[in-house]
Amino acid sequence: MSNSRIRKFGNREAGPGRPVYICGEIGINHNGELENAFKLIDVAAEAGCDAVKFQKRTPEICTPRDQWDIERDTPWGRMTYIDYRHRVEFGEDEYRQIDAYCKEKGIDWFASPWDTEAVAFLEKFDVPAHKVASASLTDDELLRALRATGRTVILSTGMSTPKQIRHAVEVLGSDNILMCHATSTYPAQAEELNLRVINTLQQEYPNVPIGYSGHETGLQTTLAAVALGATFVERHITLDRAMWGSDQAASVEPQGLVRLVRDIRTIEASLGDGVKKVYESELGPMKKLRRVTGVVAEAEIAAAAGEPVTV
Numbered sequence: 001m002s003n004s005r006i007r008k009f010g011n012r013e014a015g016p017g018r019p020v021y022i023c024g025e026i027g028i029n030h031n032g033e034l035e036n037a038f039k040l041i042d043v044a045a046e047a048g049c050d051a052v053k054f055q056k057r058t059p060e061i062c063t064p065r066d067q068w069d070i071e072r073d074t075p076w077g078r079m080t081y082i083d084y085r086h087r088v089e090f091g092e093d094e095y096r097q098i099d100a101y102c103k104e105k106g107i108d109w110f111a112s113p114w115d116t117e118a119v120a121f122l123e124k125f126d127v128p129a130h131k132v133a134s135a136s137l138t139d140d141e142l143l144r145a146l147r148a149t150g151r152t153v154i155l156s157t158g159m160s161t162p163k164q165i166r167h168a169v170e171v172l173g174s175d176n177i178l179m180c181h182a183t184s185t186y187p188a189q190a191e192e193l194n195l196r197v198i199n200t201l202q203q204e205y206p207n208v209p210i211g212y213s214g215h216e217t218g219l220q221t222t223l224a225a226v227a228l229g230a231t232f233v234e235r236h237i238t239l240d241r242a243m244w245g246s247d248q249a250a251s252v253e254p255q256g257l258v259r260l261v262r263d264i265r266t267i268e269a270s271l272g273d274g275v276k277k278v279y280e281s282e283l284g285p286m287k288k289l290r291r292v293t294g295v296v297a298e299a300e301i302a303a304a305a306g307e308p309v310t311v
């Protein structure tokens with residue numbers, strides 16, 4: 001198999017023929033508390049995720065000016081929207097601690113920068129990748145800044161047209177990207193997941209590994225994405241779906257994450273290489289169950305040699 005669809009994530013790799021790269025999206029589900037971020041890193045590491053992910057914004061750039069002074073109720077009292085945006089944002093000192101903690105736990109971390117200052121901020125760390133949130137797919141300035149980093153870029157494609165996706169791929173270049181199918185509804189309904197788009201993207205972008213970023217409730221549909229060939233999976237994770245915050249309800253809780261990672265690993269093991277063969281473990285049942293034995297000898301020999309059976 002050609003390696004042109006293999007992408008580097010630090011010491012790990014993602015793409016066809018590689019283990020599905022599983023990312024627990026913390027996003028802003030930490031609610032600005034470092035302790036929550038550490039607990040979520042523990043949850044992801046214990047479940048066997050390859051990475052956790054954050055969102056990094058420069059509030060003054062990402063928040064429209066006319067929204068800054070609008071007041072809202074939050075768990076920390078009534079505050080303006082711009083103050084709230086700062087409240088849920090980690091600075092350099094916090095990310096240094098996150099970086100050290102993830103290294104200790106043996107798990108990657110990276111983020112989706114929502115503006116070019118955030119790209120420069122994340123570049124202070126040796127992150128294995130950057131992600132383009134679906135909302136940023138049409139932000140050419142951001143895409144150019146990300147391409148210039150030379151790192152693997154994960155492009156999420158929720159709320160985007162085929163034409164917008166083609167343009168984003170032109171701006172990013174296809175050599176270093178991994179693309180994610182996504183539906184940007186929180187939570188997304190099964191009828192709008194359209195998982196066969198994974199295959200559509202595989203056909204349209206044969207040199208790009210395709211993954212899945214899910215916002216549905218439940219786990220089955222994410223497992224179906226893996227069965228359809230997703231090489232990367234991202235789901236939001238939370239300590240408790242009832243916690244305050246817009247992404248919590250469509251997030252996976254700790255026990256669900258353990259099941260999700262376990263089942264992804266089982267599915268990828270079960271997909272195999274697509275070459276029909278008779279397993280040595282089938283020879284006993286074959287002898288016992290099959291009355292017509294014409295091809296048995298040939299199959300026995302081939303199976304013992306670990307070869308595909310074509311007769």
Ligand SMILES: C=C(OP(=O)(O)O)C(=O)O
Nearest residue numbers: 055112133134156182213
């Ligand atoms: C919102 C994000 O991604 P997606 O569009 O895949 O949900 C993100 O990564 O910040």
